[in-house]
Amino acid sequence: MAENSLTFQGTKAQEEQLMSVIEQNKNVPGALLPVLHEAQEIYGYLPIEVQQMVADGLGVSLSEVFGVATFYSRFSLTPKGKHKISVCLGTACYVKGSDKILAEIENQLGIKSGECTPDGLFSIDSCRCVGACGLAPVMMIDEDVYGKLTPKEVGKILKKYMDEEGGAK
Amino acid sequence: METVHLKINNIPVEVPKGYTILQAAKQANIEIPTLCYLKDINCIGACRVCMVEAKMNGRPMRGLLAACVYPAEEGLEVFTNTPAVIKSRKTTIELLLSTHRKKCLSCVRNNNCELQKLALEYGVDEDHFESEDAGYELDEQSPYIVRDNNKCVQCMRCVSMCKNVQTVSVIGSIKRGYQVHIGSAFDKSLGESPCVGCGQCIVSCPVGALMEKPQEDKVWDAIQDPEKEVIFFTAPSIKATLGESFGMPIGTNVEGKMAAAVRRLGDGVKIYNMDFTADLTILEEAHELIERIQNGGTLPMFTSCCPGWVKFVEHYYPDFIPNLSTCKSPQAMFGAVLKGYYAQKTGMDPNKMFVVSVIPCTAKKFECTREQLRSGDGDYDDVDVALTTRELARMIRRAGLTFADLPEEDYDTPFNKATGGGVIFGATGGVLEAALRNAARTLDGDFKMIDFEEVRGPEAIREVTYNVAGMDIKVAVTSGLGNARKILEKIKSGEADYHMVEIMACPGGCINGGGQPYQPDSVRNYVDYKALRSKALYDQDKNSEMRSSEESPVCKMVYDEFFEAPGKEKAHKYLHTSYVARGNKMS
Numbered sequence: 126m127a128e129n130s131l132t133f134q135g136t137k138a139q140e141e142q143l144m145s146v147i148e149q150n151k152n153v154p155g156a157l158l159p160v161l162h163e164a165q166e167i168y169g170y171l172p173i174e175v176q177q178m179v180a181d182g183l184g185v186s187l188s189e190v191f192g193v194a195t196f197y198s199r200f201s202l203t204p205k206g207k208h209k210i211s212v213c214l215g216t217a218c219y220v221k222g223s224d225k226i227l228a229e230i231e232n233q234l235g236i237k238s239g240e241c242t243p244d245g246l247f248s249i250d251s252c253r254c255v256g257a258c259g260l261a262p263v264m265m266i267d268e269d270v271y272g273k274l275t276p277k278e279v280g281k282i283l284k285k286y287m288d289e290e291g292g293a294k
Numbered sequence: 295m296e297t298v299h300l301k302i303n304n305i306p307v308e309v310p311k312g313y314t315i316l317q318a319a320k321q322a323n324i325e326i327p328t329l330c331y332l333k334d335i336n337c338i339g340a341c342r343v344c345m346v347e348a349k350m351n352g353r354p355m356r357g358l359l360a361a362c363v364y365p366a367e368e369g370l371e372v373f374t375n376t377p378a379v380i381k382s383r384k385t386t387i388e389l390l391l392s393t394h395r396k397k398c399l400s401c402v403r404n405n406n407c408e409l410q411k412l413a414l415e416y417g418v419d420e421d422h423f424e425s426e427d428a429g430y431e432l433d434e435q436s437p438y439i440v441r442d443n444n445k446c447v448q449c450m451r452c453v454s455m456c457k458n459v460q461t462v463s464v465i466g467s468i469k470r471g472y473q474v475h476i477g478s479a480f481d482k483s484l485g486e487s488p489c490v491g492c493g494q495c496i497v498s499c500p501v502g503a504l505m506e507k508p509q510e511d512k513v514w515d516a517i518q519d520p521e522k523e524v525i526f527f528t529a530p531s532i533k534a535t536l537g538e539s540f541g542m543p544i545g546t547n548v549e550g551k552m553a554a555a556v557r558r559l560g561d562g563v564k565i566y567n568m569d570f571t572a573d574l575t576i577l578e579e580a581h582e583l584i585e586r587i588q589n590g591g592t593l594p595m596f597t598s599c600c601p602g603w604v605k606f607v608e609h610y611y612p613d614f615i616p617n618l619s620t621c622k623s624p625q626a627m628f629g630a631v632l633k634g635y636y637a638q639k640t641g642m643d644p645n646k647m648f649v650v651s652v653i654p655c656t657a658k659k660f661e662c663t664r665e666q667l668r669s670g671d672g673d674y675d676d677v678d679v680a681l682t683t684r685e686l687a688r689m690i691r692r693a694g695l696t697f698a699d700l701p702e703e704d705y706d707t708p709f710n711k712a713t714g715g716g717v718i719f720g721a722t723g724g725v726l727e728a729a730l731r732n733a734a735r736t737l738d739g740d741f742k743m744i745d746f747e748e749v750r751g752p753e754a755i756r757e758v759t760y761n762v763a764g765m766d767i768k769v770a771v772t773s774g775l776g777n778a779r780k781i782l783e784k785i786k787s788g789e790a791d792y793h794m795v796e797i798m799a800c801p802g803g804c805i806n807g808g809g810q811p812y813q814p815d816s817v818r819n820y821v822d823y824k825a826l827r828s829k830a831l832y833d834q835d836k837n838s839e840m841r842s843s844e845e846s847p848v849c850k851m852v853y854d855e856f857f858e859a860p861g862k863e864k865a866h867k868y869l870h871t872s873y874v875a876r877g878n879k880m881s
Contacts, residue, residue: 173480177879186463187880188487191479195469 133174142167143175147182156183157193161200170201206241206248208286212264215254223262227251229276230264233283246290247283300370307366315346315361315372320820326374327383327415329390329408329500330449331362333819335459336498339363341449342386343412347373358382384416392423393472394501395444401502402684406812408500409447430475436485437663438507438656439493443475446503452476452495459801460775462606464489476503479880486881488609490775492602492799493656493682493808506656506809509679510689516648516678517560523642526556527566527628527709528652531720531804532683534830535654538811539687540697545826547834550702555690556652557703567705568651569712571624571631572719572728574852575599576843578621578869579725580733581860583794587765592616594770594785594792597725599623602657602799602808604873606775611782612875620870622667624719625651625658629676630669630868631709635856644670651680654720654807657799666871682809708848714835715843721828722773722803723749723756726796730760730769731842737763744841749796750832752825755781757790768792774801805831 146163150156160183164175171194173187180187194200212218212227227238230249234242241248257263260272271282296311302322309318314337319326330341339360348355349371358379361372373379391413398404413420430443450467453476457463464487468477478487496504516522533549542548556565583595598604598619607614622630628651633644651658658680661667669676681689690697704710715731718724727746734741741762748758755772770792772781778797784790800807802824813823835841843849857865 173880176479186457186466187479188463188466189457192466192468196467 133172135168135174139167140178143178144182147179151183157185157190158197161190161194165200170204172202172204201239203239204241204245204248206246208247208266210247210249210264210266211252211255212238212249213253213255213257213262214251215258217254217258218262221261223264223274225276226262226264226274226279229279230283233280246287298366298368298370300366300368300372302372303374304371309366313366315348315359315364315366315370316344318366319346319361319372319374324374325816326361327412328362328815328819329412329447330451331819332451332454332498332815336449336451336454337362338450338454341390341447343383345379345382345386347376347379349373380416383412384418387412387416387418388420388422390447391418391420392425393428394447395427395442396420401445402505402508403502403812406814407502408815410501411814428472428475433477433483433485434507435483436489436491436507436660438491438659439484439489439496440505440507441477441484442503442505443477444503445501446476447501448474448476449500450476451498451500452504455494455498458776460490460492460494460799461779462488462490462492462610462775465495482880488876488878488880490602490605490609490799491657491660491808492775494800496656496808497806497810497812500815506682506685507659508685509659509681510685510692512679513648513650513681513689516650517563519648521646522648523564523646524560524562524648524650525564525566525632526559526650526652527568527571528552528556528686529568529625529654529720529804530572530717530724530831531654531807531810531827532652532686533834534720534805534827535683535810536687537697538813539684540690542698544813544817544821544823545830547830548697549834550704551697551700553705554700554703555693555695555697556686557706558695558700559689559693564706566628566709567712568624568628569716569719570709570846570848571628572599572716572725573712573843573846573849574627574631574869575621575624575719576715576725576728576732577849577853577860578627578865579619580729580736580843582619582621583729583733584736585861587767587793594768594795595619597729597794597796598871599719599725600657600798600800600804601655601661603775603778603797605657605660605876606778606799608873608876609878610779614782614785615873615875618873620872622869622871623658623661624716625653625661625677625680626664626667626871627869628709629662629667631852633674633676634669634868635852639855645672645674648679649677651677652683652686653680654683654804654809655680655800656682656808658809664871666873669868683807683811684809687811708851711840711846711848713843713846714838714841716846717835717838718831720804720831721750722798723751723771723796724803724831725798726769726771726794728843729794729796730762730767732844733767734760734762735842735844737765750828757792767794769794769796771796773798773803775799802828 150160176190180190238249262274263272297308302319305322307322326344329343344361345358346361433441537546537548553565596617637644662677662680715728730746749771754777757770759766759768805827806824
């Protein structure tokens with residue numbers, strides 16, 4: 126592995142964008158939450174480097190920033206992969222066994238839901254209902270929907286994305 | 295003053311507007327139980343233990359009210375112990391206990407725990423609700439504080455203390471729901487955070503989730519080791535607080551029994567008086583102040599005896615490092631006196647000396663490990679172990695000593711005597727007052743004033759100008775790091791120009807240090823225990839024959855035999871130190 130995608134790789138442009146957000150929100154009561162939202166928009170996730178910039182910029186402690194970032198499930202502390210896998214754990218999908226689909230993906234990629242593979246190719250998340258209950262169980266990879274899944278099919282689908290990268294494993 | 299009238303358990307009460315139900319009830323001599331509430335520190339209505347029933351205009355109010363946050367209102371009728379209230383409290387405590395690791399027998403807070411006390415009072419079943427043990431790892435990486443989140447009740451008292459009072463904010467609430475726990479950012483150890491080690495979180499904790507890094511076993515081992523010469527010395531404030539651990543009233547001066555107790559911990563254990571090195575610190579520090587004033591040195595000069603404050607400057611205000619007095623703290627000076635001067639004088643091998651300080655403080659555990667404080671060339675720290683007052687009390691108990699019945703004894707010679715100036719080190723303002731006594735007498739041989747009462751309090755920040763030998767000396771005193779920050783910002787902006795500033799990290803100074811005996815909430819919330827503890831020291835000072843540090847015969851001896859005079863080369867080598875900028879980020 127040349128460079129681990131889990132190490133922070135923020136750009137100067139991203140930093141400037143974040144700084145301008147902080148500048149606009151400085152001295153605004155309760156600014157931490159909206160600034161973290163923007164920060165996640167800019168970077169895709171909230172690594173320690175970004176949280177430290179927010180803390181320094183707003184004059185709050187890192188522990189407070191971390192507390193807010195870990196309280197809300199919409200904030201992510203890990204980067205998202207090039208391909209974002211989202212397994213539906215809504216009622217219909219769940220009774221159709223989507224938990225087993227998720228477990229199979231986790232097993233094949235060697236990461237847990239909420240995490241990203243070290244090569245940066247995939248990240249896994251769970252979601253609640255994508256509105257395709259008739260196709261349950263359902264997962265999405267990026268914008269593509271895969272329905273009526275069985276654990277067996279998972280490997281084939283993942284392989285398609287790996288092959289696209291030219292590095293079939 | 296605007297007041298409101300209400301009834302509590304049918305007793306009419308008139309209280310100032312703005313009082314909470316909890317305060318109003320106390321005025322009617324009714325105590326409502328609390329757990330997360332801590333006066334002046336934490337008032338968030340989170341734990342739901344203080345719930346009460348109420349009626350307004352004769353009609354029952356919906357639900358129960360949290361007495362610690364609900365304002366006393368005109369016409370309110372409060373009932374603090376109805377069956378509904380008792381049931382609610384009992385269920386709340388049972389729920390808290392469901393996720394609490396109930397290893398009470400071996401817990402440092404056994405018999406001293408707010409949760410245990412409530413459980414007993416409300417006759418709860420600790421296993422009423424089953425739950426899995428969260429299995430948090432102990433955080434014992436820092437040299438001063440241990441956190442056991444398995445016992446935490448999420449009252450937020452430590453967080454509030456750290457953030458709002460000390461403004462250090464290295465701990466916070468992490469995650470939500472069942473996963474909530476208290477810790478440092480990114481779940482790193484406290485030891486990796488810019489924590490100053492004051493230990494105020496420990497004395498704020500109602501349960502056993504926080505404790506000092508225990509080191510008694512090391513001392514017991516040394517006592518058993520025939521090779522080791524075990525030498526104790528006790529900080530000025532210990533005599534004013536140790537008695538509390540043995541059920542004595544707050545503010546009882548137990549100096550004589552303390553000396554007797556330590557001596558009985560083991561054969562040959564020596565007990566010296568750290569008030570002596572408090573005097574020694576004053577002689578060096580007052581000399582340094584005069585020199586800085588006369589030679590255009592960096593002003594204001596900050597006191598440097600509080601290791602929490604020193605670490606605070608190193609982390610958060612490194613630009614002010616030149617302002618810190620270069621004097622070692624009394625603890626560190628004593629280490630250097632013993633392993634430097636005294637080892638040479640008596641021919642003892644400093645490697646075989648086992649030096650134990652008893653201090654009111656967890657930050658001093660860190661101070662012992664500072665390499666800048668090593669005065670010798672060998673691979674040893676000048677002070678081997680720093681024990682808190684609580685740890686000494688535990689040792690005395692384990693030794694089977696009935697503290698209250700011990701005779702009053704003296705410290706061991708030659709480090710036994712000290713002046714009132716050394717004694718008052720343990721209270722906020724004491725160091726500055728002792729320095730002023732000595733500096734004024736150095737500059738003006740006829741100077742008479744001994745009590746500099748203006749620096750003693752009770753205001754949070756005291757600024758005074760004294761005229762000494764025709765010169766105006768401007769001083770400031772505060773305690774608590776939030777207040778320290780205010781003073782530093784004032785100096786930074788040029789709004790203030792003091793000559794000398796005394797700062798103690800803990801609110802009230804060492805008498806309220808993070809290593810002092812626990813006081814139950816019933817005391818912390820309703821009694822001015824800091825004033826009672828301070829009074830013990832000021833009373834001793836008042837009754838001392840010698841009150842200004844230059845009168846100390848022990849200081850005279852060590853200067854005559856070894857250090858020559860304050861500020862001289864040898865004194866500098868052994869009694870002064872340096873500081874390092876540490877950065878304010880997680881490491």
